[in-house]
Amino acid sequence: MQRLEAHIRNIPDFPQPGIQFKDITPLVKHPAMLRLAVHQLIHPFLGEHLTAVVGMEARGFIFGSLTAWELGIGFVPLRKPGKLPYDVQSISYDLEYGSAGLEVHLDALNKNDRVLLIDDLIATGGTAAASCELIEKLGAEIAGCAFVVELDFLKGREKLSKYNVHSLVHY
Numbered sequence: 001m002q003r004l005e006a007h008i009r010n011i012p013d014f015p016q017p018g019i020q021f022k023d024i025t026p027l028v029k030h031p032a033m034l035r036l037a038v039h040q041l042i043h044p045f046l047g048e049h050l051t052a053v054v055g056m057e058a059r060g061f062i063f064g065s066l067t068a069w070e071l072g073i074g075f076v077p078l079r080k081p082g083k084l085p086y087d088v089q090s091i092s093y094d095l096e097y098g099s100a101g102l103e104v105h106l107d108a109l110n111k112n113d114r115v116l117l118i119d120d121l122i123a124t125g126g127t128a129a130a131s132c133e134l135i136e137k138l139g140a141e142i143a144g145c146a147f148v149v150e151l152d153f154l155k156g157r158e159k160l161s162k163y164n165v166h167s168l169v170h171y
């Protein structure tokens, strides 16, 4: 996955000192790399029964929508609190500093759904673990979680030990 890595830009100290921000916008702009990333994200799940892709605001929308398109299934957005217009199921979770929340439309998923969760990057795993919990609150099953980038040293994967986790570029 060195080809993908060459199109991920490191921005030191963004959005705050000490964070090495992995900027995927050069990769997304590159047609061949974008296709490669989407194909690699879905590759381990091609034989699986899947009914929807779920992606988190905001960069999860980019890869999630394309993945859903490629798989021929629908896309469900998880959004920050207050953004979704209809009735929602909510979850809040702890960040390193403070807390965050995610919401999903109540009727977006149900017990007949088997979903693939997609985001651009897994760091501590807090966002992905909360997303899985939210999906399961609606009764849906998680077939797996896939990320373009994994920050291995933060051990986010340990928070997803129940699930099949797949990522493309490791730091």
Ligand code: AMP
Pocket: 019, 020, 021, 022, 023, 056, 057, 059, 119, 120, 121, 122, 123, 124, 125, 126, 127, 128, 156
């Ligand atoms: P976490 O909940 O710690 O796994 O953080 C994952 C979420 O935060 C993802 O939606 C990422 O887009 C974003 N994120 C966290 N750390 C970084 C980073 N170093 N570079 C880019 N995005 C990040």
